[in-house]
Amino acid sequence: MHYLEGIWERSWLTNNGPLVQQLESSLSEQLNGAQVQFTSNGTIALQIAIKALGLTGEIITTPFSYVATTTAILWENCEPVFVDIEDRTFCIDADKIEAAITPQTSAILATHVYGFPCDVHKIEQIARRHNLKVIYDGAHAFGVNYHGKPLLTYGDISTCSFHATKLFHTTEGGAIVVQDPSLSEKIWLYKSFGHRGDDYFSLGVNGKNSEFHAAMGLCNLPRVPDFIEARCKVAELYQQELAGLPLRFPAMPDELEYNYAYFPIVLESEAQMFKVKDALAAEQINTRRYFYPSLNLLPYHTGAACPVSEDIALRVLSLPFYQELEPEQVQRICHIIRASCA
Structure with missing residues (x-):
């Protein structure tokens, strides 16, 4: 109620308001200073991630995930290439990835299933050898630390869902986590119609989120x-x-x-x-x-x-x-x- 009263007093309901900025800053602190873009949901986060990395052709991915992982690839006119999972954590089997790489492969998009980590170190080595980008669908991974650092800080981009069914939620929402400030700026533009004020820089969609959703996140985050x-x-x-x-x-x-x-x-x-x-x-x-x-x-x-x-x-x-x-x-x-x- 305290946050809502502030929203009404400011009459600033959406469009990168102070609560959205505060939530992004607080999430960044939790993720060791990574760049965080708060989005309207976890699916648009995946779509923007694929677009921002300029991915084309084939994307190696997991068959054991929520359908949004696959449909985001298809929506961005890329081809999902499924690699089977391993039998312990149900994450993508990193030992089978290399055999699926072709000249058309541009990236690996893997899911941290139920919050259990993919073999991030082996995947990173494969990606470097073949000059591939790595996106992690971290819809379940908020609050997980692996080898002493937040799981969401691995890969070129990690995406997250803050849907009401998640451990940490903003009622509806999601996030894109990156280390590169220039990539973060590109993502900000992509989620904001491609412009700041009256200056237009790129194509974009409406992937923003509101002050009300940020308020819910700010209430939940300390808990x-x-x-x-x-x-x-x-x-x-x-x-x-x-x-x-x-x-x-x-x-x-x-x-x-x-x-x-x-x-x-x-x-x-x-x-x-x-x-x-x-x-x-x-x-x-x-x-x-x-x-x-x-x-x-x-x-x-x-x-x-x-x-x-x-x-x-x-x-x-x-x-x-x-x-x-x-x-x-x-x-x-x-x-x-x-x-x-x-």
């Missing part, structure tokens, strides 16, 4: 450490209550400070996944097939076979997971899952 701490406890209880069942969790890499963005489980079969999902739904407990389908099987754009992604996508289920989830609720959910797996 992120508390959110992560609470979610860690929920995750530990889930793991304790589900121990011994015929299911598994993604593996957490070493040197990772995790944000506990989601709690996915992988069942033994798709039939077992549906059994658990339906049993929970019967008790008005919502779950999500996150991610399904494997994106190489989309009806409007198919790609090469990705057997690991296709298999995991059939069996994965994301359970209710948020910081206010009470221990009794977790135990009830796990009791239903345990009965379904009997």
Whole structure:
């Protein structure tokens, strides 16, 4: 309410207002001084990132992500080339990337799935050898540190989603994170119709966000450490209550400070996944097939076979997971899952 009162008093509702600038500055501080552009959502962030890097031709990407990762590539008239995932974190298998590179390849666009990091060091080495750009879809990665630095600071560009379902949110929103100030200026213009005042410099779209969304972000940002701490406890209880069942969790890499963005489980079969999902739904407990389908099987754009992604996508289920989830609720959910797996 305090922030809203200020917005009304200033009558400055959008167009790079003081709260947007304050949020970008605060996010930059959290990300070791990286340049941060606050956008209207995480999808436009991906689209602007592709445009700003001048990508053409083929972009190597993951089939195990939200559909926006693939559709952003297609929307920018590039060709997604799918590389299968590895079986531990469900991120793109860096060992398989090089075989997919062709003379038409311009970039690698990989997703930090559920906030678990891609093999950023191996991907960086591959990109350097082949003169490729690297974009990370970090929609789940806010608050994650890997090898002692924010995960969102790896790559040429990282994008983030601040949708209301995310650990840190601005109701609707997203961000583009870069290290290069000149690239950041280019992105600012691209998200602002390509002009400052009456001076026009480039093409652009409306990727800006409002003072109201920034206000929500400024309220949530100081609470992120508390959110992560609470979610860690929920995750530990889930793991304790589900121990011994015929299911598994993604593996957490070493040197990772995790944000506990989601709690996915992988069942033994798709039939077992549906059994658990339906049993929970019967008790008005919502779950999500996150991610399904494997994106190489989309009806409007198919790609090469990705057997690991296709298999995991059939069996994965994301359970209710948020910081206010009470221990009794977790135990009830796990009791239903345990009965379904009997």
